[in-house]
Amino acid sequence: YADDVEDAIEYRQGVFQAIKWYFGPMAGMAKGDIEYDAAEFTRRAEMLNQLSYMPEEGFIAGSDKGDTDALPAIWEDMDQFSAGFDKLQENTAALAEASKSGDMATIMPAFAEVGKTCKGCHDNFRD
Ligand code: ASC
Numbered sequence: 518y519a520d521d522v523e524d525a526i527e528y529r530q531g532v533f534q535a536i537k538w539y540f541g542p543m544a545g546m547a548k549g550d551i552e553y554d555a556a557e558f559t560r561r562a563e564m565l566n567q568l569s570y571m572p573e574e575g576f577i578a579g580s581d582k583g584d585t586d587a588l589p590a591i592w593e594d595m596d597q598f599s600a601g602f603d604k605l606q607e608n609t610a611a612l613a614e615a616s617k618s619g620d621m622a623t624i625m626p627a628f629a630e631v632g633k634t635c636k637g638c639h640d641n642f643r644d
Contacts (some may be wrong), residue, residue: 529575566609
């Protein structure tokens with residue numbers, strides 16, 4: 518387990534970067550800016566679900582001191598912060614499942630839930 522604060526901060530920022538990388542083209546497909554590709558959408562949804570398990574362990578003790586957008590509320594209410602990742606794990610699993618329908622009308626509600634979960638944590642825990 519990592520105990521170096523700088524490493525932990527770089528690690529979790531890298532994972533969030535990967536989440537953004539995976540999510541971006543899905544948002545593009547949902548908006549119609551990118552042509553919908555069912556297999557590619559599903560692959561991304563499955564990877565997002567895997568990635569959703571990764572950031573939390575980067576929020577180690579003492580890593581609230583870095584020059585980052587992470588708010589002190591994370592360490593003050595780690596249970597609520599952690600519950601956000603549980604939600605993201607559930608939502609991205611549901612999205613991966615819905616994506617197998619190959620039908621945007623089925624996918625959209627699940628996609629919206631994932632976006633809401635991203636935003637919910639950003640509102641509460643990110644500067
Ligand atoms: C994105 C992005 C987020 C989410 C969020 C969804 O593309 O960078 O943080 O979508 O805005 O509500």
